[in-house]
Structures are given as structure tokens and as C-alpha cells.
Amino acid sequence: MADQALHGRRLPVRAAALETLLPRIEAVAIPAIGLIGGFAIFAVFLLSQGKSPVEFATLVWKAGYSSAFSLQNTFSRVAPLLFAALCVALPARLGLVVIGGEGAIVLGGLGAGVAGVALAGLPSVMGFAGMVIAAMGLAGLWMGLVGVMRVKRGVNETIASLLMAYIAIALFNHFVETVFRDPASLNKPSTAPLPDGLRVGDMPVITTHWGLIVGICACIACWVLIERTKLGFAARLAGDSARAAKVQGLPVDRLIIGFMALGGALAGLAGLFEVAAVHGSANASLIAGYGYTGILVSFLARHNPLAIIPVAILLGGIEASSGLIQRRMDLPDATNLVLQGMIFVAILFSETLTGRLKLLQPGTWGRT
Amino acid sequence: MIDWHHENGALGVEAVGLTMRFGSFTALDAVSIRIRPGSFHALLGENGAGKSTFVKCLMGFYQASDGDILVGGHEVHMTHPRVAQGLGLGMVYQHFTLVPSLTGAENLVISRGDVPMRIDWARENRDLRAFMARMPFTAPLDTPVADLSAGEKQKLEILKQLYLGHRFLVLDEPTSVLTPQEATEILSHVRALTQAGEITVLMITHKFREVTEFADEVTVLRNGIHAGHGRVGDLSHADMARMMIGERQSQPIPDRAGTPGATVLSLHDIRALDRSGLREIAIRDLKVRAGEIVGIAGISGNGQSDLMEILTGQRSLLSGEMRVHDTPYHARRPEAQRLKVRYLPEEPLHNACAPRMSVADNLALRSFDDGRGIWLDRAGIAARAKTRIAEFDIKTRSPEAPVRALSGGNVQRTALARELTGDVDLLIVANPCFGLDFAATEAIHDRIMAARNSGTAVLMISEDLDELLKLADRIIVMAEGTLVHETPAASADLAMLGQYMSGHA
Numbered sequence: 016m017a018d019q020a021l022h023g024r025r026l027p028v029r030a031a032a033l034e035t036l037l038p039r040i041e042a043v044a045i046p047a048i049g050l051i052g053g054f055a056i057f058a059v060f061l062l063s064q065g066k067s068p069v070e071f072a073t074l075v076w077k078a079g080y081s082s083a084f085s086l087q088n089t090f091s092r093v094a095p096l097l098f099a100a101l102c103v104a105l106p107a108r109l110g111l112v113v114i115g116g117e118g119a120i121v122l123g124g125l126g127a128g129v130a131g132v133a134l135a136g137l138p139s140v141m142g143f144a145g146m147v148i149a150a151m152g153l154a155g156l157w158m159g160l161v162g163v164m165r166v167k168r169g170v171n172e173t174i175a176s177l178l179m180a181y182i183a184i185a186l187f188n189h190f191v192e193t194v195f196r197d198p199a200s201l202n203k204p205s206t207a208p209l210p211d212g213l214r215v216g217d218m219p220v221i222t223t224h225w226g227l228i229v230g231i232c233a234c235i236a237c238w239v240l241i242e243r244t245k246l247g248f249a250a251r252l253a254g255d256s257a258r259a260a261k262v263q264g265l266p267v268d269r270l271i272i273g274f275m276a277l278g279g280a281l282a283g284l285a286g287l288f289e290v291a292a293v294h295g296s297a298n299a300s301l302i303a304g305y306g307y308t309g310i311l312v313s314f315l316a317r318h319n320p321l322a323i324i325p326v327a328i329l330l331g332g333i334e335a336s337s338g339l340i341q342r343r344m345d346l347p348d349a350t351n352l353v354l355q356g357m358i359f360v361a362i363l364f365s366e367t368l369t370g371r372l373k374l375l376q377p378g379t380w381g382r383t
Numbered sequence: 384m385i386d387w388h389h390e391n392g393a394l395g396v397e398a399v400g401l402t403m404r405f406g407s408f409t410a411l412d413a414v415s416i417r418i419r420p421g422s423f424h425a426l427l428g429e430n431g432a433g434k435s436t437f438v439k440c441l442m443g444f445y446q447a448s449d450g451d452i453l454v455g456g457h458e459v460h461m462t463h464p465r466v467a468q469g470l471g472l473g474m475v476y477q478h479f480t481l482v483p484s485l486t487g488a489e490n491l492v493i494s495r496g497d498v499p500m501r502i503d504w505a506r507e508n509r510d511l512r513a514f515m516a517r518m519p520f521t522a523p524l525d526t527p528v529a530d531l532s533a534g535e536k537q538k539l540e541i542l543k544q545l546y547l548g549h550r551f552l553v554l555d556e557p558t559s560v561l562t563p564q565e566a567t568e569i570l571s572h573v574r575a576l577t578q579a580g581e582i583t584v585l586m587i588t589h590k591f592r593e594v595t596e597f598a599d600e601v602t603v604l605r606n607g608i609h610a611g612h613g614r615v616g617d618l619s620h621a622d623m624a625r626m627m628i629g630e631r632q633s634q635p636i637p638d639r640a641g642t643p644g645a646t647v648l649s650l651h652d653i654r655a656l657d658r659s660g661l662r663e664i665a666i667r668d669l670k671v672r673a674g675e676i677v678g679i680a681g682i683s684g685n686g687q688s689d690l691m692e693i694l695t696g697q698r699s700l701l702s703g704e705m706r707v708h709d710t711p712y713h714a715r716r717p718e719a720q721r722l723k724v725r726y727l728p729e730e731p732l733h734n735a736c737a738p739r740m741s742v743a744d745n746l747a748l749r750s751f752d753d754g755r756g757i758w759l760d761r762a763g764i765a766a767r768a769k770t771r772i773a774e775f776d777i778k779t780r781s782p783e784a785p786v787r788a789l790s791g792g793n794v795q796r797t798a799l800a801r802e803l804t805g806d807v808d809l810l811i812v813a814n815p816c817f818g819l820d821f822a823a824t825e826a827i828h829d830r831i832m833a834a835r836n837s838g839t840a841v842l843m844i845s846e847d848l849d850e851l852l853k854l855a856d857r858i859i860v861m862a863e864g865t866l867v868h869e870t871p872a873a874s875a876d877l878a879m880l881g882q883y884m885s886g887h888a
Contacts (some may be wrong), residue, residue: 034783094874245752253750253753255737260694262734263748264716377780377788 023228033377041375046315049365053358060353066344078339079332083222090223091293093303093331095120097230098285099309100316100323101237102158105278106172107318108241108272109254116182116282117306119154123283124290126205128297129195130323131290132211139212144290150287151280157183159277162272172275179205184302185187191297205298215292225289228326233281237320255267259376282306308334311359330355384724390704393583394455394471394551395420396441401450403436404609413450418551418600420455421580423573425598425615426587427627429777429820433607433721434587438553441585454551457565464556467495471497475540477556483529487522487539491546514546519579519818520572531684541573545582553585558593563848563881570597579804590645591620627821640836643856644673646709647809647840653703657689657864663862664689668810671809676831676841678855678872680848682884687844688729688821694842695726707809715753725749725802729814735798738787742779743768745786746801766797775800776826792823799830810834813844819825828854848880848887 050125058068102116126149161179164170174359188204197207215224241247253260253267260267285305292299312330316322337351370376396418405410411433418424419471439445443461444888449796451458454470461467462830481490484644492498492507508524515521523531531539535884538738544552554573558566573596576582588594594601595615603611603626611626650669657664664686671677672821693705705712707722714724728734736745744751747764750802754760768782779789786797793817802810812831816824832854835841844861845851852859858875860868860883868883870876 034781243759243761245756245759247756248744248747248751251740252737252744255739256733258734259737261697262728264696264714264719266716369445377784 037377041369041372042317042319044372044375045365045368046317048368049362050358051171053354053361054356054363056361057354060357063288064346064347070344074199074343075333075336076339078336080190082337085335087222089328089332090221090227090301093327094224094226094230094288094307095285096312096327096331097227097234097323098281098283098288098314099305100327101233101309101320102278102282102306103310103313104316104318104320104323105237105241105274105281106162106271106314107254108247108250109274110273111165111273111275112173112256113158113161113176113275113278114173114310115158115178115180115183115306116278116309117304118176118180119158119279119282119287120257120286120306120311121148121180121187121301122157123154123286124297124301125190125195125206125286126150126283127287128209128290129190132195132207133207134209135213142146142210142213146287146291147284149218150283152283154227154283154286155276155280158282159276160274161279162275165275166268166271171197180306188299196296197296199271200296200298203298203300205294205296208296210293212293213291215288224288226284226292229284229288231324233284234320234323237281241320282309305357308355311362312356314359314362370380391662391770393421393552393577393584394456394470396455396551396585397453397538398441398799399438399451399453400687401437401440401452402448403433403440404448410607414475414604414607414609415450416602416609416612420583420847421577422600423577423598424585424600425594425601426602426604427589427594428587428610429627429822430707432604432610432627434604435555436607437604438474438585438587441467442472442553445567456473464709466649468547468549471548471756472553473547473551474553475537475544475555475557477559479528479536481528481536481539481543484527486525487529488524490528490539491524494543503850506695511546515542518542518545519575520569529776532565533560534562534569537561537565537569538572540598541569545576550581551583552585554584556587556589558588558590560683560846561752562884563877564818566593567596568591569721573597591623594623595620596736610780617749624850628773631789638836639832639856641674641838643675644838646670646672647707648811648842649706651704651706653693653705654701655693655698658692662686663701664698665689665695665864666693669859669866671840671842673808673840674838676835676836676843676854678851678858679842679861679866680858680880681844681846681861683846685862685884687813687861689864690729690861691811691844694811695728720749723806724811725807726807727798727802727810727812729817731792731798732787733756733793735802736786736794739785742772742777742786742789742797745797747802749801767831771800771804792819792826795819795823795827799827801829803834807834807839808841810841811844812841814846815843815846816850824850848877848884852877 061068061071078085080086091113099120100117102114102119104367106113124341127146128148134145139213157179158176161172161176164175165172191206192204195206215226217224218228220382241251249265250270253265253270255265288299289301294300312323312326316326334351337348340346340350341348394639398414398416400413400415401410401411414437428433436445438459440447443464443466444539446462452461454472459466459470488508488511489510492502492706510550511524515524520538528536528539557721558570561569570593573584577584586598598615600614601612601618601623602609605627648671650666653666655664679687679690689698693700694714701787707724710722712718712722732738743765744769751759751764765782772782774778775796777800778793787793787799815827815831819827832842843851843855855872858870858872858880859866860880862884
């Protein structure tokens with residue numbers, strides 16, 4: 016019947032334009048609806064606590080974006096969020112839901128911290144290269160392992176990655192407190208501090224460490240990989256229909272393992288920058304929940320690497336303002352998590368609107 | 384407990400000027416059909432002709448935009464399926480609706496609307512046996528439905544309707560999953576029931592043979608309009624075909640040309656486990672030569688889908704070897720590209736297409752990685768898509784529309800356009816026309832025959848025997864996971880094929 020409806024009509028250029036334009040508008044509109052819905056629920060929650068949502072928004076603005084200092088504070092949180100979100104977005108294009116990026120971040124930090132100390136004698140370029148290899152390698156292997164379990168034994172990657180994150184954190188704590196512990200770190204077990212030559216400094220103008228720009232470049236590179244390369248096409252195909260991809264003879268299993276590993280390796284970079292630019296050594300401060308916020312970032316961005324950048328800046332700002340909100344509004348630290356949780360549920364709900372907003376369906380306009 | 388006594392007697396149903404609009408689209412346009420009590424009425428039409436819309440209006444799933452429905456001579460408002468059921472109207476669907484893990488008896492009892500909280504099985508069983516004794520045919524009551532044959536399941540579906548006291552039955556392509564023998568047996572029983580004046584039947588079908596052998600009257604729908612009606616004895620197959628497809632010129636199948644050449648595909652002593660892992664698929668020897676179509680016939684579930692997975696390299700082999708052009712073949716992408724092997728799996732939207740990707744992208748699934756370099760040739764993909772869309776007459780809003788927005792026939796055309804572009808030495812197809820209408824089926828058959836005539840080796844797995852008889856040079860019957868019978872299509876004996884298919888030879 017739909018076929019019948021199409022028969023009589025020859026649709027010219029306008030239809031083709033709508034066909035590309037409307038899905039893009041839909042891709043922005045739906046998460047926007049979810050985001051607004053999440054904030055609305057959170058506003059009700061604040062009101063129920065006798066707090067003002069307007070004051071909350073004002074404080075987020077003030078602490079997150081209003082001055083050079085607050086922007087710097089925000090940006091330093093954006094960098095790990097970018098990498099953590101990519102660790103969700105890349106597997107998502109293959110139809111996999113990965114929520115254990117935190118484990119890859121922690122292991123990346125451990126690898127970078129240990130390698131940095133071990134390679135202190137080398138020229139700093141080589142030393143830093145060693146740190147990158149260690150961080151990306153360790154974290155990539157970890158997530159790749161989740162992919163292998165998925166492909167070979169059908170183990171659910173969502174649960175496996177989360178449980179593996181707990182294991183990764185436990186291993187991290189074990190090693191930091193035993194083998195790699197710096198005897199000088201008394202109250203807070205840490206690896207030995209990195210030599211100055213292997214630290215990552217701040218960029219000029221915006222005084223934020225280089226992780227931000229590397230993260231933005233990684234997002235752009237991932238977008239190009241997915242949208243513009245043959246490999247990305249194969250991955251999108253496998254993500255949309257694994258069966259069709261297999262009939263086409265594509266190595267779906269290897270694509271899954273590869274994209275999982277790549278996502279993990281990028282999350283490992285988040286750990287590297289946290290260690291080399293922020294903490295100076297690998298210690299428990301690394302376990303800050305960026306991996307979990309990254310899940311929210313990627314879902315809000317609908318797993319589009321370019322959209323991850325603005326979304327990470329938004330959520331980074333909210334995270335950066337949590338201190339001020341605690342002090343000024345007398346709300347606990349967990350308020351931030353309440354907000355994130357509410358946005359996440361609203362986002363998941365908004366996904367079900369896909370294809371249901373009449374105004375945004377090309378068919379609606381084609382019939383006129 | 385159902386009281387049978389006042390429920391005897393077939394029910395007449397009449398539709399007057401029935402119209403169904405979906406938005407600006409009219410699916411059914413002032414259709415009037417009178418189904419006399421005790422008649423066996425066939426409803427013919429292509430896909431999208433409005434058959435199922437008509438039936439859904441009758442059964443209360445849709446509420447007609449306009450027009451009236453009369454049941455037993457009284458006008459009724461079909462506001463809900465329950466209204467239709469209450470009046471004694473029942474439907475048997477194309478696919479089984481029985482619960483596989485329950486027995487026949489349990490299925491019948493739970494289908495009733497008035498099942499008590501605690502079922503008195505002793506009494507129910509007594510009643511069921513009494514009911515069965517009155518029926519002209521029976522089905523096993525104590526076996527789980529999963530263990531029944533397709534024919535027995537379909538019998539049980541019909542018995543269920545009778546058990547529920549329905550006296551007007553709609554049968555929606557009831558024989559599509561049955562062997563010819565099973566189909567004949569069941570339709571004979573149904574016909575006997577109508578002749579006895581117990582029930583009235585409206586049967587949706589594509590098969591002219593079933594119309595002429597079993598129905599009294601036939602109504603044909605085309606594009607939502609009543610296109611013809613008559614007593615079966617007065618109409619020839621050609622008349623019915625003309626009503627169904629209208630003025631359109633149906634294209635004859637291109638003649639077979641050329642003789643088979645060298646062997647392209649050979650399977651030798653292949654053994655693999657089926658999807659359940661419990662049964663073995665064993666293909667001792669299968670060869671397909673250039674310029675011939677080899678048809679694999681069989682009833683669904685006899686290992687055809689497993690064979691397809693073996694051929695597409697998705698099933699690991701316990702032993703044996705697959706060769707194409709006399710080189711070992713594992714269906715990896717470089718091999719398939721080098722040896723020019725193409726596939727058209729069944730249900731193309733799920734098995735041959737990426738539903739959310741665009742038509743243009745789907746047309747490029749074979750060729751996107753041609754040539755060197757890492758970059759996707761997006762301009763080339765768009766340009767080639769335009770050519771293919773025109774060449775294969777794919778009806779889409781634009782090349783950028785997701786392929787799942789297309790109708791079934793156009794999805795299949797998209798897959799076919801992709802797989803038949805360029806040199807093809809071996810084409811492996813499975814149920815290529817399942818669910819497609821007459822015109823789309825013709826077009827796809829033409830393409831497959833044209834490929835054969837140009838020297839492509841074609842292996843065609845199909846559950847539609849008519850399709851195989853029309854296209855194939857050789858027909859091989861698959862049953863219980865092995866190839867059991869081979870015959871040239873030209874001299875194939877339908878009864879013999881049916882026996883092998885049902886495993887009774």
C-alpha cells in the first residue's frame with residue numbers, strides 16, 4: 016500500500032534535501048527534548064527540596080562558564096569526558112552498549128604512570144611515546160578482551176565491561192598500593208611522581224592542559240573514521256545489520272573486537288592525561304567517575320563523535336560547578352548524580368520518539 | 384462450557400460499499416462483497432490490493448471509514464475484534480498462533496474466553512473428545528504443538544475456530560506452509576464443512592489451483608477496488624489473472640538460452656550441525672553449472688536456512704569442502720569478490736540490507752571497498768545509486784531515504800540491483816519473492832532468468848514450488864537436512880516432489 020502511495024509521484028530535488036535535512040533535525044531535536052525533560056524533572060526535585068532551580072542554573076553558569084578561571088575548570092573536566100564518551104560511541108556504532116569505560120581510564124592511568132617512571136632516563140619524547148603506548152595498549156587490550164568474550168562466547172558486553180571495570184579498579188588499587196607504590200606517598204598510595212619532562216603542561220591562551228585539544232582532535236578523527244572511510248562504512252553496516260554484513264563476507268567479529276579495543280585505547284588516553292597533566296602520578300584520584308559520565312555524554316550525543324564535543328562541555332560545566340553548588344545551596348555532592356541520572360532516563364525515553372515526531376518525517380512532507 | 388446446539392449453521396456475511404482510508408490514501412474503495420452462507424469464497428489479489436485491509440475491517444481490527452457490514456442479514460458495528468468473535472466470525476492466520484509448548488487440548492481450552500481459574504481437565508478432556516468425534520477430521524490432542532507437523536497444526540487451527548463456535552472463517556493463505564498433499568487434504572475437509580452447511584469460508588490466496596479446486600465463488604480486488612467476481616466454474620485461470628493484474632502487460636519469462644557450461648559451485652560431503660545443534664545437515668554432492676538454475680525445494684525448516692548459512696560461510700563445517708571454480712571457498716569477502724559470487728538471502732530487509740542506512744549506501748554494500756585507499760568514495764556511491772535506481776526501477780523518495788522506508792518489492796529490487804550488477808558467476812538466492820506481489824515477482828524472476836541465460840550459475844532455495852517449476856532447470860528436494868531427490872524441472876512429477884518434501888517417499 017505504501018508502494019501504491021509512492022507510485023504516482025515523482026519527487027524532485029526538494030525531497031532529496033528533506034531526506035537529508037529532516038533526519039539531522041530529528042537527531043538534534045530528540046536529545047534536546049530529552050535534555051530539557053531531564054532538567055525539568057530535576058527542577059521539580061529541587062523545588063521539592065525547597066531549593067530554587069533558577070539559583071542552580073545561575074550557579075552552574077557562574078562556576079562553569081562565566082570567567083576564564085571557571086572555563087579552565089570546566090575544560091579540564093571536558094578532556095577526560097571526551098575520551099570516555101568515545102569509548103561508548105565507537106562500540107555503539109557496531110550496536111554494542113559498553114558502560115565500563117571507567118576501567119579502561121584507570122588502567123590507562125596506571126600504564127602511563129608506571130611507564131613514565133620506568134622510562135624516566137630516556138629522552139622525554141621517547142619516554143612520552145612509551146607512556147602513550149602503555150596507556151593505550153593496556154586499556155585497549157582490556158576492552159578488546161570484552162570484545163573477544165562477546166564474539167567468541169556470546170558474553171553480554173554491557174555487563175562484562177561493567178564487571179571488568181570493577182576488576183580493573185581493584186587491580187589498580189592493588190598495584191598502586193603494592194608493587195608500584197612510591198614509599199614517599201604515605202596517606203595516599205601513589206606511584207612515584209612523574210619526572211617533569213614527562214608532564215603535560217597547559218596550552219597557551221586557554222590555560223587548560225593539552226588533553227582538551229587532543230580529545231577534540233580524537234572526536235573529529237573518530238567522526239572521519241566512521242563517516243568517511245571504508246572501515247567506518249563496514250562498521251556502520253555491521254552495526255545496523257550484522258547478518259547482512261556477514262552475508263557480504265565482512266569480518267564482523269574482527270570489527271567488533273577492533274572497535275572495542277580502539278574505544279578502550281582512547282579511554283586509556285583519558286587516564287594518561289589525568290596522570291600526566293593533573294595528578295602527576297597514578298593514584299585513587301583517578302577513579303573519579305568520568306567513565307560513567309562519559310556514557311551519558313555519548314548517549315546525549317547519540318553516539319555522534321562530533322556532537323560529543325559540545326555535550327561534554329555542557330556536562331563538564333555542570334560537574335565543575337558541583338563544589339560551588341554544595342557550598343552555596345547547601346546541597347550534597349550527590350545532587351550532581353541525581354541530575355545526571357534524571358537526564359539519562361529522559362534521554363533513553365526520548366530515544367523512543369525516533370520516527371514518531373510527525374513533523375520530522377520526510378513522508379509527511381512528501382505527501383503534500 | 385460451550386453450548387453447541389444453537390451454533391450450527393453457516394453464517395452469511397456481506398460488505399456494502401466498504402471504504403477504508405489511511406490519511407489521504409484509500410486502501411479500500413467502496414468494495415461490496417456478498418458471501419453466501421455455506422459458500423467457499425476465495426479472495427484473490429496482489430499484495431497491497433486491499434485483501435488484508437478488507438478482512439481486517441470484517442474482523443473488527445479496523446473500523447471502516449465508510450460502508451456497512453451485515454452478518455447473518457443484520458447490520459453490525461464492528462468496533463472491536465471481540466464483536467466479530469461474539470458474532471461467530473473467526474480467522475486462521477498465515478502463521479500459526481498456537482502455543483508450541485502446550486498440547487492440542489491445552490491450546491483449545493485456553494483459546495476460549497471463559498476459561499475458569501481452575502480448569503477441570505477431566506471434564507474438558509471428555510468434552511474435547513466428544514467434540515472431536517463430531518468433526519470430519521481430527522488432530523492429536525495430547526501432543527505438544529511443537530511436535531506436530533505443519534499440516535496437523537493447521538488442522539488444529541481450524542478445529543480451534545470450530546471449537547470456539549465460529550461459523551464464518553477467514554483463512555489467510557492457509558496453505559503457504561503446507562505440502563501439496565497436506566493442502567489438498569485440509570482444503571477438502573474445509574470444503575466438506577461448507578457443503579454440509581456448517582460454516583462459511585472466505586479464503587485469501589495466491590494459488591489459482593486452490594481456487595478452482597475448492598472454492599465456489601471468487602472475488603478479485605485490485606488497488607483497493609472490486610475488480611471482478613464470479614462463480615469459479617465460469618472463470619478460467621486467464622480470466623482471474625486478468626482481473627488481478629488489470630491492463631498491465633505481464634512479461635513472459637525470457638526463454639531459456641544456452642546450455643549449461645562448466646561446474647561453478649560444488650559441495651562435497653559437507654556435514655554441519657543445524658541451528659539447534661541437534662540435527663546434522665549433510666550435503667553429499669551438489670553441483671551447479673554455469674548457465675543453469677538449480678532449485679532446492681523443501682518445506683520450511685528442513686535445513687534450507689542452514690544450507691544458506693553454510694553457503695554464506697556463517698556455519699562452521701564438521702567436514703567436507705565447498706569449491707567455486709574449483710578453488711576452495713569459505714565465503715570471505717575477498718574470495719566472493721574474486722570468484723564473483725553474489726547472494727540474495729531471504730527477507731532482504733533483515734539479511735541483505737542495513738535497514739537504517741540509505742538506499743544509496745545499501746546499493747554500495749558490494750562495492751564500497753573496491754579499489755585502493757582508505758577513503759569512502761561518497762560521490763561515486765551517490766552517482767552509481769542514481770543509475771541503479773533508474774535501471775532497476777526502485778521506487779524511493781530519494782537515494783538518501785533509509786531502505787526500511789521502502790516497500791518489500793523495492794527492498795528486494797535494491798538488493799537485486801546490487802547483487803546483479805557487474806559480472807556474476809554464481810548467484811545464490813533464497814525465497815527471493817516471499818511476500819512480494821505479482822508484478823514484483825515477475826520482475827525478479829525475469830532478472831534471475833536473464834542472469835542464467837548470460838551464463839551465471841544460479842542456486843535457488845525456495846519454498847515456493849511453483850517458482851521452482853517455472854525457473855529451475857533441475858529441482859533437488861531437501862528434507863530432514865539432506866538432499867533426497869533430484870529431477871529435471873521439465874519432467875517433474877508434482878505428487879512425487881510433494882512426497883519427497885514431506886519425507887514420505
